[in-house]
Amino acid sequence: MILKKYIIILLIQTTIHRMNTTKQQKYWKENLKYLAILLSIWFLVSYVFGILLVEQLNTIKIGGFKLGFWFAQQGSIYIFVILIFIYIRLMNRLDKKFNLYS
Amino acid sequence: MDIQTWTWVLVGLTFTLYIAIAIWSRASSTGEFYVAGKGVHPIANGLATAADWMSAASFISMAGLISFNGYDGSVYLMGWTGGYVLLALLLAPYLRKFGKFTVPDFIGDRYYSNTARIVAVTCALIVSFTYVAGQMRGVGLVFSRFLEVNIDIGVLMGMFIVLFYAVLGGMKGITYTQVAQYCVLIFAFMVPAIFISIQMTGNVIPQLGFGDTGTDGVYLLDKLDGLHKELGFHEYTSGSKSKLDVFFITAALMVGTAGLPHVIVRFFTVKKVSDARKSAGWALLFIAILYTTAPAIAVFARTNMIETVSNNKYEDMPQWFKKWELTGLITFNDKNNDGLVQYVADTHRNELTIDPDIMVLANPEIARLPNWVIALVAAGGLAAALSTAAGLLLVISSSISHDIIKKIINPKITENGELIAARLSAVVAVIIAGWFGINPPDFVAATVALAFGLAAASFFPAIILGIFYKHMNKEGAIAGMVVGILLMLFYMMKFKFDWFGGGSKDDWWFGISPEGFGTVAMFINFIVSLIISFFTPAPPEKVQQIVDNIRIPSGANNAQEH
Numbered sequence: 001m002i003l004k005k006y007i008i009i010l011l012i013q014t015t016i017h018r019m020n021t022t023k024q025q026k027y028w029k030e031n032l033k034y035l036a037i038l039l040s041i042w043f044l045v046s047y048v049f050g051i052l053l054v055e056q057l058n059t060i061k062i063g064g065f066k067l068g069f070w071f072a073q074q075g076s077i078y079i080f081v082i083l084i085f086i087y088i089r090l091m092n093r094l095d096k097k098f099n100l101y102s
Numbered sequence: 103m104d105i106q107t108w109t110w111v112l113v114g115l116t117f118t119l120y121i122a123i124a125i126w127s128r129a130s131s132t133g134e135f136y137v138a139g140k141g142v143h144p145i146a147n148g149l150a151t152a153a154d155w156m157s158a159a160s161f162i163s164m165a166g167l168i169s170f171n172g173y174d175g176s177v178y179l180m181g182w183t184g185g186y187v188l189l190a191l192l193l194a195p196y197l198r199k200f201g202k203f204t205v206p207d208f209i210g211d212r213y214y215s216n217t218a219r220i221v222a223v224t225c226a227l228i229v230s231f232t233y234v235a236g237q238m239r240g241v242g243l244v245f246s247r248f249l250e251v252n253i254d255i256g257v258l259m260g261m262f263i264v265l266f267y268a269v270l271g272g273m274k275g276i277t278y279t280q281v282a283q284y285c286v287l288i289f290a291f292m293v294p295a296i297f298i299s300i301q302m303t304g305n306v307i308p309q310l311g312f313g314d315t316g317t318d319g320v321y322l323l324d325k326l327d328g329l330h331k332e333l334g335f336h337e338y339t340s341g342s343k344s345k346l347d348v349f350f351i352t353a354a355l356m357v358g359t360a361g362l363p364h365v366i367v368r369f370f371t372v373k374k375v376s377d378a379r380k381s382a383g384w385a386l387l388f389i390a391i392l393y394t395t396a397p398a399i400a401v402f403a404r405t406n407m408i409e410t411v412s413n414n415k416y417e418d419m420p421q422w423f424k425k426w427e428l429t430g431l432i433t434f435n436d437k438n439n440d441g442l443v444q445y446v447a448d449t450h451r452n453e454l455t456i457d458p459d460i461m462v463l464a465n466p467e468i469a470r471l472p473n474w475v476i477a478l479v480a481a482g483g484l485a486a487a488l489s490t491a492a493g494l495l496l497v498i499s500s501s502i503s504h505d506i507i508k509k510i511i512n513p514k515i516t517e518n519g520e521l522i523a524a525r526l527s528a529v530v531a532v533i534i535a536g537w538f539g540i541n542p543p544d545f546v547a548a549t550v551a552l553a554f555g556l557a558a559a560s561f562f563p564a565i566i567l568g569i570f571y572k573h574m575n576k577e578g579a580i581a582g583m584v585v586g587i588l589l590m591l592f593y594m595m596k597f598k599f600d601w602f603g604g605g606s607k608d609d610w611w612f613g614i615s616p617e618g619f620g621t622v623a624m625f626i627n628f629i630v631s632l633i634i635s636f637f638t639p640a641p642p643e644k645v646q647q648i649v650d651n652i653r654i655p656s657g658a659n660n661a662q663e664h
Contacts, residue, residue: 028653035191042187046180051349054173058340064313064321069339072176073168073397074309077183077390084190084383091195091655092376100656101376 027098034090038083046076108477109248116286116481117263120488123282124267124275132520135272136203136500137370142277144377148384150280151368153287153485154493155182155359155385156392157233158240161287161486166461169400169407172330172338177348181355181554183386183393188360190382194369196569198378199652203370204497205363205561206505212568213576214645216510221583223505225560226363228587230494230501231534233364233553237491238539241484247429247463248480254540260488261536268492268499269528273371276492283485288391290482294466294475295395298402301469308398322401329408334447338404350618357624358554361562364493367500375655403465410468411443411454419443422467431457491535499528552594555620559586563627572649578635586627593619 049057050072057068065074095101103111129135142150160182168175200208206226210219238257245256267275292308299311303322316322326338336342359365368385369378410420416434426432433455434443445454463483466476503524508515515523560583567574567582595601597609597616607615614622640646651657 024650024654031653038191039187042184046184046352047349050176050180051345051352055340062313064315064323066323066339069173069176069323070313072173073179074394076180077394080183080187081383081387081390083187084379084386087191088376088379088383091379095376095655100654 023098024100027094027100030094031091034087034094038087042080042083045071045079050076103473105473105476106248106250108474109480112474112477112481113249113484116282116485119282120263120267120279123279124271127275127278128270129272129274129521132203132504132517132524134274135521135524136496136504137367138272138274138277140201140371141373142371142381144372144380145384146277146281147368147372147377147381148388149284150277151365151381151385152388153280153284153489154276154368155365155389155490156284156287156486157490158237158243158483158487160392160396161291162240162243162462162483163459165396165399165403165465166458168397169404169461170458171341172336173341174343174348175397175400176341177351177355179393179397181352182359183389184352185356185359186382186386186389188356189365189369190379190386192566192569193360193366194378194382195375195655196652197366197565198369198372199375199655200648201370203367203504204500205366205565206501207509208568209561209564209579210505210509212645212648213564213579214642215576215580218564218576218580218583219505219509221580222561222564223501225556225583225587226497226501226505229362229553229557229560230364230497231538232556233362234491234494234498234531234535235538237487237494238535240487241491242539243459244463244480244483244487248477257536257539260484260491260539261532264488264491264495265529265532268495268532269525272524273367273496276489276496277371279492280489283489284388286485287482287489288388290478290485291392291395293478294469294471295399295402297471297475298406298465298469299398302402302405308402309394312398312401316405322405326401326405326408329405329412333408333412333445336447338401344613346613347615347618350614350621354555354558354618354620354624357558357562358556358620361557361560361565362554363501363557363561364490364497367497368493399462399465403461403468406465406468407456407461408445412445413442416441416443420468422464425467426460426464431460495528495531495535498531499524502527502531552590552598552616552620555590555594555617555623556587558620559590559623559627562624563631567628567631569649569652572646573635573640574631575635575638575641577638578631578633581634582627582631585630586623589626590620590623593623 049068054068054072057071058066060067062070133139164178167178197208202208202211206219206222209222210216238260241260242253242256245251245259246253267279271279295308296306299305299308302316303311303314305311305314312322314322316325323339330336330338341348369381372378372381416436423432427434435453437451437453443454444451446452463479466479503520507523508520563586564579564583567579592602594616596603597605
C-alpha cells in the first residue's frame with residue numbers, strides 16, 4: 001500500500017519535471033527564434049546597408065541624404081532602438097504565455 | 103556676463119547638485135555599494151547607463167572625428183550603438199537572472215573555477231584602467247580651456263568630486279548622480295545643435311537639418327562634398343578606409359561595448375529580468391538622441407569652419423580662432439606669406455592644422471551663439487567625463503574588494519570589512535587614475551580606443567558561451583580568454599607601440615588595423631574555447647542546472663547574500 005502510494009507520487013513528480021523541462025525547452029527555442037530574426041535585421045541595416053552595399057545605396061537619394069550614408073549615420077541607429085523595444089514586447093508576451101515571468 | 107563667469111556659475115551649480123545627490127543616496131551595505139540594492143527603476147537605470155556609457159570621447163571627441171573623417175566616422179556611430187542590441191538580446195537578461203555583483207562573479211561561478219575568476223578580474227582591471235585615465239584627462243582639458251586654470255589643477259578638482267560621490271555613495275550614489283548628469287549633458291549637447299540647425303537650414307531638428315538645404319538653396323551635404331573636392335579632401339559622404347577594415351572596426355566596437363564590465367554591471371541594479379531588458383532599451387534610446395545628433399553637428403561644424411577660414415585673411419580671424427591657437431590645438435603657418443589661410447589636403451601647401459577634439463567645444467563660438475550656451479557645453483563635457491569615470495572606478499573597486507579580497511583572499515571577511523575595503527580601493531583607484539590624468543603616458547590615448555578590442559577578445563565569448571552553450575567547460579573558457587586577450591595585446595603592442603619588431607600599415611594581418619583586430623581575436627577566442635571544450639570533460643551537472651536556470655526569467659532574487 002505504502003509502496004503503491006510512493007510509486008504514484010514518484011510518477012507524478014517525474015511527469016511534472018518532464019513537463020517543466022519541455023516547457024522550458026519550448027520557451028528557449030522560441031526565444032532563440034526571436035534572436036535569430038532580430039539579429040538578422042541588426043546585421044542587415046548596419047553591416048549590409050551601412051558598409052557592404054553603401055556605394056550601391058548611395059546612388060539613391062532621399063532629400064539631401066544619400067541612402068547608404070544615411071543608413072550608416074542615422075538609419076541603423078533608429079532601427080537598433082526599435083529592435084530592442086520589439087524584443088521587449090515579444091519576450092514579455094512569451095513570459096506570460098509560458099507563465100515564466102519574474 | 104562673459105564666458106568665464108557663466109562657466110563658473112554653471113559648473114558650480116551642477117557640481118553642488120551632484121554632491122547633494124551623493125549625500126542623499128549614500129550606500130550602507132555592500133549590496134547598495136555594488137549594485138544599488140537592486141531596486142533601480144528601469145528608466146532611471148536607462149538614464150544612468152546612458153551617462154555611464156557616454157564618456158568625454160562621445161561628448162567632446164566623436165562629432166569632431168566624424169567632422170574630419172566623414173563617412174569613415176560611421177564606425178563609431180554604428181559601433182557604439184549596435185552593441186546595445188547585443189547587450190539587450192544576448193547578455194543583460196541572463197546576467198541579471200544570475201543575480202550576482204560583478205562580471206568576474208559570473209565567470210568564476212559559471213566556470214566553477216577561481217582561475218577563471220582571476221583571469222576575468224585581470225581583464226576587467228586592464229580594460230577599466232586604460233579607459234578611466236582618458237576621462238580624467240578630458241576633465242583637465244575642459245577646466246583648462248574654459249576656466250583657465252592649470253590642467254593639473256583641473257584634474258585634481260575632478261578627482262575630488264568623483265572621490266566624494268563614488269566613495270560615499272557607491273553604486274547607489276553613482277546611479278542617481280548619473281541620472282542628473284545625463285540631463286545636464288544631453289541639454290548641453292542639444293541646445294547648440296538646435297540653434298545651429300535653425301541658423302544654417304531653418305530646420306529645428308538637427309537630425310533632419312543636415313539633410314536639408316542651406317540658406318543658398320543647395321543641399322548642405324552636396325555643398326560639403328563640393329568644398330571637400332575643391333580643397334583636395336576625399337568626398338565627405340564616402341570613405342577612404344578599406345571596406346574590410348570598416349567592417350572589422352565596427353564589429354570590434356559593437357562587441358566590445360557589449361563586453362565592457364562597467365556597462366554590464368549596470369544591468370545588475372534592476373529588480374527583475376524584464377526590467378533588465380527594458381533598461382537596455384531605454385539606455386539605447388537616450389544614447390541615440392546624442393548619437394544621431396553628432397553627425398549633424400559634424401556637418402554643420404565642418405561647413406562653418408571651412409567657410410570661416412578657407413582663403414580668408416589671417417588677421418580677420420574671429421576671436422575663437424586666436425583663443426584656441428593659444429592652447430596649441432589650432433596652428434597656422436603662413437607658408438606662402440600671402441596673409442591668407444590655405445586649408446587644403448595637400449600637406450605641403452596646407453597652412454592650418456586643427457585638433458578634431460576642439461570641434462564640439464568651439465562649435466558654439468564658431469556659430470556665434472550666446473555666452474551661456476558656450477558655458478553650458480563646458481558643464482556638459484564635465485558631466486560626461488565624470489559620470490563615466492565614476493562608473494569605471496566602481497568596477498575597479500568592486501573587482502578588488504569583492505572578486506579578489508572576498509572571493510579569493512579572505513572569504514570570511516565581514517560585510518562591514520568588505521564595505522571598508524570597497525571604499526579604500528575606490529580611493530586608491532581615483533588616485534592612480536588622477537596620476538595618469540596628470541602624467542599621461544603616450545600609450546593612454548592609443549589604448550582607450552583599444553579597450554574595446556580587449557573587452558571583445560576576452561569577456562564576450564566567455565559570457566555568450568556560458569549562457570548559450572551548456573557544455574562549455576572551464577578549460578575551454580579559460581584557454582579562450584587567455585589566448586584572446588594575449589593575441590589582442592600582442593597585436594596592439596606590435597603595431598601601436600612598435601614592440602616585437604613593430605610594423606607599418608602594410609604589415610597588418612589581412613589589412614586589418616589594431617582597432618579592428620578585436621574582432622579577429624574574438625573569433626579565435628570562440629574557436630579555441632570550442633575545440634578545447636570538445637576534448638575535455640563536460641561541466642558538472644550542477645553547473646548545467648545553473649545554465650538552465652538563468653535561461654528562464656522567473657525566480658530572480660533580490661540582492662543576493664553570499
